[in-house]
Amino acid sequence: MKPSCYSLEELVVAAEQPRGEPRREHLETCPRCRAALTAYRDFMDERDRLPAEARAAECSGRLQEILEAQILGEPVTRSAPDARRAGGLRAGDGRRARQWLARLFVQAWRPAWIVAAASLVLAIIFIPRALHREGERGPSMRGPDMRDPASPGQVMLVSEARVLAGGDLEFAWAPTEGVDRFDVRFFDKGMDEVARRDAGRATSLRLSAAERTEIRGAHLWQVVGLRGEEEAARTPLREIPGPGSPD
Amino acid sequence: MSQKRPVSEPSDQELVRLAKADPEGEASRRAACMLLSRHRDRVYAWCYRRLGNADEALDAAQEVLLSAYRHLSTYEPRGEFGTWLYTIARNRCVSQQRRPSLIHDADVDPDLIPDPANDPAQILVDRMSEEALLDLIRSHLDPLEQEALWLRCFEQMPVERITAVLGIRQSSGARGILQRARRRMREALARTQATGEALGDET
Numbered sequence: 001m002k003p004s005c006y007s008l009e010e011l012v013v014a015a016e017q018p019r020g021e022p023r024r025e026h027l028e029t030c031p032r033c034r035a036a037l038t039a040y041r042d043f044m045d046e047r048d049r050l051p052a053e054a055r056a057a058e059c060s061g062r063l064q065e066i067l068e069a070q071i072l073g074e075p076v077t078r079s080a081p082d083a084r085r086a087g088g089l090r091a092g093d094g095r096r097a098r099q100w101l102a103r104l105f106v107q108a109w110r111p112a113w114i115v116a117a118a119s120l121v122l123a124i125i126f127i128p129r130a131l132h133r134e135g136e137r138g139p140s141m142r143g144p145d146m147r148d149p150a151s152p153g154q155v156m157l158v159s160e161a162r163v164l165a166g167g168d169l170e171f172a173w174a175p176t177e178g179v180d181r182f183d184v185r186f187f188d189k190g191m192d193e194v195a196r197r198d199a200g201r202a203t204s205l206r207l208s209a210a211e212r213t214e215i216r217g218a219h220l221w222q223v224v225g226l227r228g229e230e231e232a233a234r235t236p237l238r239e240i241p242g243p244g245s246p247d
Numbered sequence: 248m249s250q251k252r253p254v255s256e257p258s259d260q261e262l263v264r265l266a267k268a269d270p271e272g273e274a275s276r277r278a279a280c281m282l283l284s285r286h287r288d289r290v291y292a293w294c295y296r297r298l299g300n301a302d303e304a305l306d307a308a309q310e311v312l313l314s315a316y317r318h319l320s321t322y323e324p325r326g327e328f329g330t331w332l333y334t335i336a337r338n339r340c341v342s343q344q345r346r347p348s349l350i351h352d353a354d355v356d357p358d359l360i361p362d363p364a365n366d367p368a369q370i371l372v373d374r375m376s377e378e379a380l381l382d383l384i385r386s387h388l389d390p391l392e393q394e395a396l397w398l399r400c401f402e403q404m405p406v407e408r409i410t411a412v413l414g415i416r417q418s419s420g421a422r423g424i425l426q427r428a429r430r431r432m433r434e435a436l437a438r439t440q441a442t443g444e445a446l447g448d449e450t
Contacts, residue, residue: 007325008326008330008333008334009325009326009327009330010326012326012327012330013326029385030381031381031384031385031390031393031394031396031397032381032397032401034390034393034394034397035394035397035398035401035402036402038394038398038402038412038413039333039337039398039402039404039412040329040330040333041412042293042296042404042408042412043289043293043329043333043336043337044289044329044333045412046288046289046292048292048411050292050295050296053301054292054295054301054304055301056288056291056292056295059291059301059304059305059308060287060288060291062305063287063290063291063305063308063309063312064284064287066309066312066313067280067283067284067287067312067313067316068280070313070316071276071279071280071283071316072276072277072280189284189285190256190257190281190285191277191280191281191284
């Protein structure tokens with residue numbers, strides 16, 4: 001950057017200044033600063049829609065899941081096509097996993113691998129026996145049973161929303177054992193809940209085009225499975241498809 | 248329908264303040280998640296426009312957003328949060344793209360690419376400082392050509408995007424502007440070479 005050029009933060013301010021103001025003057029005569037500000041405005045501009053091959057809604061949903069998993073510690077799930085495309089991992093994890101594996105197989109790690117393999121064989125032999133003996137004594141696990149499919153925090157694996165012919169919206173999710181009823185919750189972009197629908201025991205919810213006005217402003221949806229009044233399971237947050245994308 | 252809560256939209260700066268207050272706390276993490284969720288579509292769209300591939304863009308957007316989260320404690324709110332996030336995104340994408348030269352650009356002139364290694368104009372450009380190039384651009388190109396060329400060569404913006412952001416209406420879009428700008432640059436460089444001007448050459 002030339003000494004007389006400004007930082008991006010200053011350029012944003014400079015653009016708001018009256019003509020003749022030194023920073024504004026510089027902005028108008030410096031191609032580098034003009035280009036930097038134009039590129040930033042292009043970043044902030046959300047008017048232009050992406051083409052269909054950008055899979056914007058799907059990628060937006062994936063990014064939201066990743067953010068929630070990484071920041072809030074909530075589990076990431078994905079549909080089967082997503083998992084295939086991402087090699088069963090998050091985007092980018094494939095490359096990182098290959099690098100990690102390459103490091104693991106270097107000569108220096110071979111003794112550790114031999115010990116680990118031997119431990120695994122011993123574990124396969126002895127753990128089932130130990131569990132069998134434990135079963136004979138009766139259950140003694142403390143805390144929530146993680147094998148229970150409806151343990152709190154469990155994520156239901158399948159959920160999808162689609163626009164039907166006529167403009168109706170259908171939300172569907174997998175039946176989940178141990179859940180009494182389902183709530184469908186709608187959130188705006190700021191993650192504020194704007195509406196909620198009790199779906200009872202049904203595993204889908206249909207909103208007519210007229211009913212869609214009731215969720216106006218909503219951007220994301222999620223299904224929460226309840227056992228009594230307690231949350232037993234939920235789907236990841238997903239984007240609500242727009243009216244112009246019928247299946 | 249029930250429980251319609253009042254929608255209050257905290258500003259980016261309020262969310263940053265909350266997120267930095269107690270980074271390990273639940274409220275701070277929620278604030279950070281809300282802040283980055285608010286920008287995720289913009290980051291993805293920008294990465295997609297730069298990289299032109301959904302999987303690569305998703306990969307890049309994920310890295311940008313998580314990098315922003317990891318470094319949020321170092322962010323000093325001097326301006327819009329977007330400027331900081333944009334800088335991270337730009338650094339992430341620009342580093343993996345091939346930088347078009349001021350003289351040669353296969354996306355603009357696919358039929359007019361001589362061997363850059365033997366092209367005197369390219370050799371001269373390679374030896375000039377960025378400041379000398381900036382002066383050359385300023386003195387030989389009109390403002391639209393200047394900005395289009397700089398966006399292409401230094402911001403590495405795709406040609407179609409330059410057409411859109413600069414609102415170029417002529418049928419050839421930014422391609423025509425860039426071709427003209429490069430022709431003028433070559434002429435200017437040839438004159439520079441002929442007269443033996445130093446133009447910031449430090450060698």
